[in-house]
Amino acid sequence: MKTDPTNHSETAEPSRILALDGIRGIAILGVLVAHGLSPIQTEAHWASLFKAVLSFGTYGVDLFFVLSGFLITGILFKNHGAGNLLKVFWIRRIVRIMPLYVGFLLVMYFICAVFVPDNMTKVPIWAYFLYLQNFFLASGISPNSFGFDITWSLVIEEHFYLIFPFLIAWAPRKYHLRIILAGCFIGLPMRLLVHPWLESHYDLVRLNSLFLTGRIDQLCGGACLAYMLHRRTPLSNRPFSPVFAMAAWMLVGILYALKIREHLITGIAGVLTLGTLIRGGCPAFVKFFESRVLRFFGRISYALYLFHSPVFWYSHHHLTGLASFFGVLLGAVLAIAFAWTSTRFFEEPLLAKARQYRYAKA
Numbered sequence: 001m002k003t004d005p006t007n008h009s010e011t012a013e014p015s016r017i018l019a020l021d022g023i024r025g026i027a028i029l030g031v032l033v034a035h036g037l038s039p040i041q042t043e044a045h046w047a048s049l050f051k052a053v054l055s056f057g058t059y060g061v062d063l064f065f066v067l068s069g070f071l072i073t074g075i076l077f078k079n080h081g082a083g084n085l086l087k088v089f090w091i092r093r094i095v096r097i098m099p100l101y102v103g104f105l106l107v108m109y110f111i112c113a114v115f116v117p118d119n120m121t122k123v124p125i126w127a128y129f130l131y132l133q134n135f136f137l138a139s140g141i142s143p144n145s146f147g148f149d150i151t152w153s154l155v156i157e158e159h160f161y162l163i164f165p166f167l168i169a170w171a172p173r174k175y176h177l178r179i180i181l182a183g184c185f186i187g188l189p190m191r192l193l194v195h196p197w198l199e200s201h202y203d204l205v206r207l208n209s210l211f212l213t214g215r216i217d218q219l220c221g222g223a224c225l226a227y228m229l230h231r232r233t234p235l236s237n238r239p240f241s242p243v244f245a246m247a248a249w250m251l252v253g254i255l256y257a258l259k260i261r262e263h264l265i266t267g268i269a270g271v272l273t274l275g276t277l278i279r280g281g282c283p284a285f286v287k288f289f290e291s292r293v294l295r296f297f298g299r300i301s302y303a304l305y306l307f308h309s310p311v312f313w314y315s316h317h318h319l320t321g322l323a324s325f326f327g328v329l330l331g332a333v334l335a336i337a338f339a340w341t342s343t344r345f346f347e348e349p350l351l352a353k354a355r356q357y358r359y360a361k362a
Contacts, residue, residue, distance in 0.1 A: 069222025183220030
């Protein structure tokens with residue numbers, strides 16, 4: 001497992017684990033393929049199966065949740081006891097997420113208002129700025145919008161960032177594992193028992209996907225892996241075999257073919273994948289995720305996640321068949337170019353300034 005001591009991200013440990021950028025790259029590429037190609041309209045009989053396989057890439061978002069839980073928990077553990085833990089944590093989080101997010105919302109709102117007013121989001125614009133849009137989406141409102149709907153996953157992560165750091169910062173170390181395990185085990189009961197009570201107000205499928213209570217086990221699964229690696233446990237120094245990760249993803253694929261999407265299983269698959277990369281259970285597996293191409297896409301993944309949505313939306317709504325396919329390819333190139341420019345000249349300089357806020361010694 002290689003590290004890069006000169007390339008510190010806001011969420012990285014002192015030496016950045018290169019393979020984690022690679023898993024970001026896999027995740028965003030899966031999302032791009034799923035969002036770009038699976039919605040293309042075609043009458044070919046083979047296309048329905050092909051598009052179903054491509055839409056499997058939406059599980060890239062699940063990987064992002066697991067990775068976020070792992071990285072954020074690692075930061076909180078490393079600096080637990082620092083008097084300015086929450087202050088510095090949230091300053092860095094705000095600088096990492098908010099400038100690009102707010103800029104994206106303003107640009108999308110302007111484009112919708114001027115060029116495609118019929119596709120203005122049906123969710124109140126203020127809800128996006130307050131990270132409350134998922135409550136409207138889960139109630140059955142269709143965003144019908146030019147790029148706004150992609151922000152749903154950011155809402156879940158922001159809600160996690162608001163609650164979880166409080167619990168870890170204020171709780172004694174002996175309670176950390178209990179907090180994390182509570183999050184791991186509460187997700188399934190929430191999806192099966194609690195959320196159905198709210199069906200009179202919310203769509204159950206959206207509720208399970210768009211609320212933090214429906215995704216908490218994935219985020220806390222990553223947190224559980226961070227606990228195993230940062231605290232002394234029987235698994236702390238044992239390598240993870242890629243066999244278990246591949247078996248878990250095979251199970252996810254089988255359930256997907258049966259039209260069953262269970263976030264707990266996907267979370268376990270993500271945790272096993274991360275564990276294998278970090279513990280180096282298979283050098284060839286790790287080397288694949290350390291490739292330059294995957295790390296490049298991992299580096300620009302946040303901006304690319306936002307920018308790909310409007311350009312793909314245009315291709316899907318205004319082009320058909322082969323024209324839509326080439327429109328998606330051109331849109332992907334444009335989105336990658338925008339994402340790289342944003343990352344290199346906007347996000348990374350801001351992150352460099354945010355790193356001037358340092359955690360006090362515990």
